[in-house]
Amino acid sequence: MLGNLGRIGPARLFVHFAVLLIVIIWLIPTLGIFVTALRDKDQIVVSGWWTSFSGSSRTIAVRLAGSDKATQDGANYIIKGNVFDGSNNNGSGRVRSFGLRVQEPAAYQAGSQADLGDGESLTINSDGTYLLQRNGAFAADERARRVYLTVATPPEFTRDNYRTVLTGEGIGQSFINSLTVAIPATIIPILIAAFAAYALAWMDFRGRALLIALVVGLIVVPLQMSLIPLLRIYNDIGQVFGVPSKTYPGIWMAHTAFGLPLAIYLLRNYIAGLPKEIIESARVDGASDFDIFVKIILPLSFPALASFAIFQFLWVWNDLLIAMVFLGTDKDHLVLTAALNALLGSRGGNWEILTASAFVTILIPLLVFFGLQRYLVRGLLAGSVKGG
Incomplete structure (x- = not known):
């Protein structure tokens, strides 16, 4: 095969590569349309079609459970839950990181403990479970805390489109x-x-x-x-x-x-x-x-x-x-x-x-x-x- 390539003149070889390049350029948008049409609509918004086989990541805002869900654990008061449950159900996935400000949604890695000050700490695991802990009682009218998550979602394809x-x-x-x-x-x-x-x-x-x-x-x-x-x-x-x-x-x-x-x-x-x-x-x-x-x-x-x-x-x-x-x-x-x-x-x-x-x-x-x-x-x- 190498011998055959050696007998092909430079002009003909250039033509072959040019035709191959045109074919690739023509096929790429067609492939993109086909893949995008099979993706979930939420994933289309947050990532390009070329990332469809490796999953995508997005930033979402959720509210943790309120003070009415607090329980006493020794000298501490804790609130447990899952960020993907109930009204915070923004889709399944894995939590990569979390933060307390919209400008810093990746301030803490999933599984690490964030010190919120005043004896309060928050841990959010990759599966969405969280533990909000305070060394004192939560006020009855205290507003539920808002956190920002970077969530990795697996590839999802559908024929519903x-x-x-x-x-x-x-x-x-x-x-x-x-x-x-x-x-x-x-x-x-x-x-x-x-x-x-x-x-x-x-x-x-x-x-x-x-x-x-x-x-x-x-x-x-x-x-x-x-x-x-x-x-x-x-x-x-x-x-x-x-x-x-x-x-x-x-x-x-x-x-x-x-x-x-x-x-x-x-x-x-x-x-x-x-x-x-x-x-x-x-x-x-x-x-x-x-x-x-x-x-x-x-x-x-x-x-x-x-x-x-x-x-x-x-x-x-x-x-x-x-x-x-x-x-x-x-x-x-x-x-x-x-x-x-x-x-x-x-x-x-x-x-x-x-x-x-x-x-x-x-x-x-x-x-x-x-x-x-x-x-x-x-x-x-x-x-x-x-x-x-």
Whole structure:
């Protein structure tokens, strides 16, 4: 293996390390979202996700038992209890240190005795038990003493965050809505673009070069520029035929219109780069253009189809603007991005809910990308130099 590394040039080795670094940088926030979504909400507030496997520490304030709990022990009066019991139940854990002032919560180590003056002492053990001792009686109206603790809590993971998101926050229905939008909006433009790409690559007809130039020009048209005209046409057609304005077919057609230029461009470049001998041999054997397209072009073009499917699916899945314009914001049609945006406004402080929602959002795109990524580079680069 060392010999193989020695034969790799410095430039190629640099590229390998750069790609590895990019992958690590990309994976770190994804891992952080996944781990945070499984943590207890109290631990999320006090420590970062990278400390989740080693536990966390926090400072809490508790009041010890009052003078009514005092008992006499010889010449002394004592108060016993546990800082994690009753009204002081701020969570389980181990006491690391304690103090009498908020500025010094670690003044005394757990298990050590703190001299409070006037014959009074306090000992708090790591398990939370404490002993407050005085060589005189406690006054009946004496206020319970407040202490500050540094508490170490063990790692705690839970699936309740995901249960809350999928059942109680409406994310589950929005997840289904996004799939209902994304799957047809990915398949429809691929089917249309594949036919158009074959025609532009292998069929001779007048105006073909002009159509190719038009397709390339449409790629750079901003979505926002064409959104309002497309919406007006869609609404006018809906009024003529009595079709509701907020429907799934409407948003399918919108995503198809916005995705077709890039799809035709990518597929045309790929199909034009296929060996023309195969096409000519099929025509000599009497195959029609439709037979050639279905039996030869489509199987050979799978890498290009898969690469565009990745782009189109990710774009549709992460879309917010088109979904809100063509579907609205009612609960029955709310897509995942819109639901997460609403959740961010109403539950912005609940990080356990937001991280679980975010991971649910990126789960499907991750599966699609890793399932088809081996075709991505091959489909994009094939035909980029040679074209018909």
